[in-house]
Each structure stands twice: as structure tokens, then as C-alpha cells.
Amino acid sequence: MKEETSNNSRRKFLKSVGLTVGAAGVVSGFSLLGAAKAVAQEPGETVNLLTQDGQLVQVDKNQLRPTVSEPLTELQKRGREGIAGKSFVMVIDLSKCRNARKCMDACQNHHQLRPDQHHINVLQMQDAEHTAPYFMPKPCQHCDNPPCTKVCPVDATFKRQDGIVLIDNERCIGCRFCIAACPYSARIFQWTEPKDAEKYKDLTYNIEANVPQKKGTISKCLFSADRLRENKLPSCVSSCPNGVYYFGDQNEDAVTNGTTHETVRFSQLIEENAGYTLLPELGTKPRVYYLPPKNRAFEFNGDLLNEENLH
């Protein structure tokens, strides 16, 4: 496994090793420096490694090869290109959202965020004084005319061929122009050292999940681009208990519900339920569609008047 470790298995592998004594050795063993040192070691010296199926094996240190520098450029490259032939869309059914916030938790977990950092945020909305209030999950809209990527001076945030807008936190200079430009307030900034920075400091940066997070750079919803590559649904979509989210490929005209796993026609879903996008007058052309909160599956339990609930 050490030779042709794909990045995914390596990450899982690192996770499974956890905090055992071997971990430090393995991590540094895989880091460029560690490996370079290892090559210089006497032959015959071995290290203990845990395989994916849970077996402990001994490997000659000289056989360890650095896998870090290559995959970084490789990850960056494929992260920038995107998945060919796809055109991802999300549909959010507002009639089903009851503010369970499982999507927020799953997202924060997946992207190593603090509890107050939101790639996706469930907002309590009321459109006009006498209209019915509702809950509205709001991820990045992955605009087709994205104001954020236009203003970035270094191309650190960009749109890929499959419609996802990503961030390269290895390149971002932290000017925060994209925050100013995003009308959906979808972006967050790492004002201080990110959560668990120490713990993940040896992890290779994966642009598709934007982890590990980096101080002084931007982060935002990525449609879990790393999970899409493995044919999984985004974290928020899979973790919603109430069937709020549909996610899929516009080219196939099919979206799948994250809770019921039912696949439906995207165009039909939008048409029958009068789907819409947020702030269409701004011309940003979002890829996130909303179904209006009609025939709701629950009582609105929020309190728009109570400021306490809003923060």
C-alpha cells in the first residue's frame, strides 16, 4: 500500500491509525522531510504500519517514498479542473426544513470548522411583514456568474467546468475582496489559527475539501467536491434527516434526495414546485434552487422577534 497509496485511502488510513504511537512516525514518514531522512537511514531499520484492514505490518524504512509533493500538485490540478461532463446542482425544499441543523454540523465536521463558522447556515427568513416565516439553509450558491471569482486578484477562487466554485487556500492572499463581493455572505475567513491546526498540520492540502484550513485565508461551501469525486452526496445533503436536499447533475437532469435516496428529474421538480433562485435580480445565476415553503411538514418553531435566537 505504501507504494501506490491513493490519497483517499491514505487519509482514511491516517484517520484509522488515530493517535497511536505509530501515527507520528507514519505521518512524518510520509512527509517529504521524514522520507528523505528515512532514505538516509541504515538498511534494515523498520517501522510499524497499520494497514487498512487493521493488520500491523513492518516495513523497511528505505522503502518509504514521499507521496506528499506529488499528490499536492496532482490534487491541485484535478481540483481546478473538476469532474468532466458534470454540472452539479442543488435543490433545497424549504417546506421540509425544520431547523434541525444537522447539515451545519456535518459540514463543520467535514471541513474542520469551529461551531460558529458556517459554510452552510440555516437562516430564519420572512420576506415581507405579513408573509409566513420559514427556515432557509443557505450554502454558497455556486453562481454561474460569480462575483467572488471576478474580483480575486490571484485566481485563488475559481469556477470549475462542473460548475463548482472552489478556493485554493495555498494561494489566497487574504485580501477578503471576495467576501465583499459575495452578495450571499457565503464566505468565511480564518481570522485566527483554524480549529485543530496543530492536529492536521501534516495533512496534505486537499483543495476539494479545503482542508486543512489555513490561517489568513478564505473558506466556503464547496459542494463537498471531494465526496462527489467518490460518487457520494455532499455532507449536508446526506446528513439531513428531513429530506430537504436534492443534489445531482444537471446534464443528466437527475437529482437525488439525500434522505430518501429517491432520484427525480431536476427540471420536473423545479417546474412542478415553482423552484426559484435567491436574489435573481443580481444576475449571479445561482446553481442552488429553492422550492417554496408551501404545505409545510411542520410548524414554524423559530422566533423572528427574539434577537436571542438569531445569533
Place this chain on the structure above:
Amino acid sequence: MNDLPKQKETTLSFEKIKEDILRPMQNHKGLELWIAFLITVISVCAWAYYVQLRDGLGVTGMRDYVSWGLYIANFVFFVAVSLVGMLISSILGLLRIEWITPISRIAEIIAVAFVAVAGLVIIMDMGRPDRVVNVLIHGRFQSPILWDITVVTTYLVISVLLLILPMIPDLAICKNELKKTSPVLKKLYNILSFGYINTPSQHKHLHKMIRTLMVIIVPVGLAIHTVTSWLFAATLRNGWDTTIFGPYFVAGAFVAGSAALVVAMYFFRVSYKLQDYITDLQFDKMGKLMVAVCLVYLYFNLNEFLVPGYKMKTGDDIHLKELFTGHWAIMFWSSQLLGNIIPVMLLVTKKFRKPLPLMIISLFILAGAWIKRYVIVIPTLLHPHLPIQNVPDNFVHYYPSAIEISVTVLSFALALLIITVLSKIFPIVPICETADNNGIDYKIDA
């Protein structure tokens, strides 16, 4: 009103001009104390910046919603003030207006100092200043930031040239006269005077170059502040999404820049005892100029606030209500009244265009101009299209932190230090041009 200073000027001789202008450069105890003070302030505040570098921008009051704060307001202010160089020495210079001669160099020095520090302020605002070269490696022309960096640098270069070129004859004089200065300065004068001895052909070439630069700097100066305004106007936010931001910013810059110039003029006049050169005439004219630019600015303000205020579109209404009567009302109205309306009303009277009253009014205008920048940047960020929810309390308000204030003080002290040092090593009033203007003949030895 013109004959009073004229009478005085007839008593000037070239020797006296030289003597008056070079004196403060050689021996000025107060100036050295002032420099020491500035350096102390800068060192203390540099520590604040170090803390920010170490711990991240989280030590500031900025958060995900107000992600641009004091620093960007400062940046806009610095760029605005620096435009005075273009206004005075280029536009008025090209119009061959003579009364600007004694103050044109002060204007250029202010321009150089403020635009240089503006560049630094942008870097101080960056989350990853260590990656600033990325802008060169991966720079993209779609981004107004790149245009901004380009024009700020261009403006700085041209302003430096516009400071040095007209000074060449004076530096040739410095080289000959200032025998006791340090060897470093002597060398500097030697190099920068380029062997100028005021032959007719040298004179002609030099003036051709200067005039060319004066023409070039006008579009660059317009560009720098227009592009700065586009940092805001290119976004879709209420309060920034307007088409007149470019000219609006330029007009505001002329107001702020003129005020800064008047304050500096007053200081140099008193401290360097240059009453014979920076006369009441200059203050009087500057006062009139300020009325003119303030009126233009007022007109833009009317357009900027009255038109959306009339319609009260969704989104704009919250923003405007907060400005007019809400949380920002005190700052908004004080910037409009102190920085614009009241000064215009006062400055139409001659007695307020005397040095001291004009200087005091200018201080208010400067303060108003700074507050105005603050009110442009922050309230808009606090009123996004979608509500601010589920975030900690300090995301919903913005108060600059002590670190931010220290770094701000740092940038101001730095600008003042640059001005002070430049005015210490260079003659602050053009010697040869003053002589030229008074029809006094002079020779420069090789």
C-alpha cells in the same frame, strides 16, 4: 489683495531666498525632537502589527461580515489625500497659476508620503502578507485589486519624479551651499543634481520633462482614485453599487488633499519661518480653491444620497435610514456638516481665509473626510442582502480593536515621518523657481 505680498517680494534677493529656505534644513532642534517622537511611536505601534502577523487578523475587530474595516477606510483616506499632488502641481501648474510655486513642493511631498503609505496599508490589511508576490505570479486582470496596485505604484513613481525633477536646480544649490551636512546627504545632492548648472539648454530640457510628467500624472491620478472607488462600486452591495463612485471619490479627494496641504503649509510657515514665501495670498487662494472643490463634492453628495433616499429601494432603505437617522447618523452628519457644508459657508468670507482660521477649518475638513471614508466602508458591510444570523455577537457589530488603532497610528506616523524627513533633507520651498518668479537672476556653480 495682490499688492501686499508683491511689495514684500520686491525686497527679496537671491541670497536671502537661499538663506531663508536652507536655514531650517541645517539647524532645527524642534524638528529632530519631532522625528525622534515619530520614530518612538512607530516602534511601539510596529509591535501591534507584529502581534497581528503572529496571531492573525483575528486580533482586529473585523469578522466575517465586516471583513473590511478601519484599514481599508484608512487606505481610501490616504489615497485621497495623496491626490493633492496631482491637483496642485499638475492641474494648477499646467494652467500656469503662479501662486502655487511656493507650495507645490509641499503638495508633492504629501503626495509621495501618503501614496507610499497607502500601499503599505493594503499590505497590512492582508491575511497573508507573506504571499504578496502571488499578485505578480498569478495576477489576474479581471480584479480591480490588480489595477489598484498598478496605478498606486505608477502614481508613486511619477510623484517621486515630479518631486525630484523640479528640485534639480535647488539641489545643485544645496550641493554648493550646505557644506556642513553629512557625507551621505552631500552624495545624495551630488547625484540628484545631475550636474545641473542652469544653462539655457538644461533649463529647457528639464522643463520639458516636468511638463510631460505633469500631463501624465493627471490621468494616473484620476485612475488611482477611480480604481479605488471601483473596489467598492464593483460589488453588488447596497451603498456601494452606484455609478458615480469614481468622480465622487475624486471630488472628495480634492477636498481632503487641499485640507491636508493647508495644514502642512501652516506648519511649515510657522516652524520654518517662511512667512515671506508662504504668504497670506497662498492661504487666501487655497481657501477659495477649497470652496470650489467642496461645492463640487457637495453636488456629488446630493446625487449619491438624495436620489436613492428619494426612492428608498429595498436594501437601500435600511442602509440609508441607518445613515440618516440610525446608528451612523452622528458620524454621517458630522462628516457632511463639518467636512463640507460649514466650511463652505465660512470660507466665502475673507477673514476665514487667513492662515490660522483656515488651518483650523482644514483640520475639521480632514477629520470629516476621514469619518466619511469610515462611513462609506463599514455600514454597507453591516447591511448585507441576507440577514446576519447564527454568528457570535461580535460579528454583528464592529469596533476597531486596540491593535487596529495602533496600526492605524503607525501608518499615520509613517506618513508624517516621510514628510518630515523629506522636508528636512530637501528645500521645502523651491528656491530657483521663486527667484524665477520674482525676476531675480541667479547662477549655479558647478
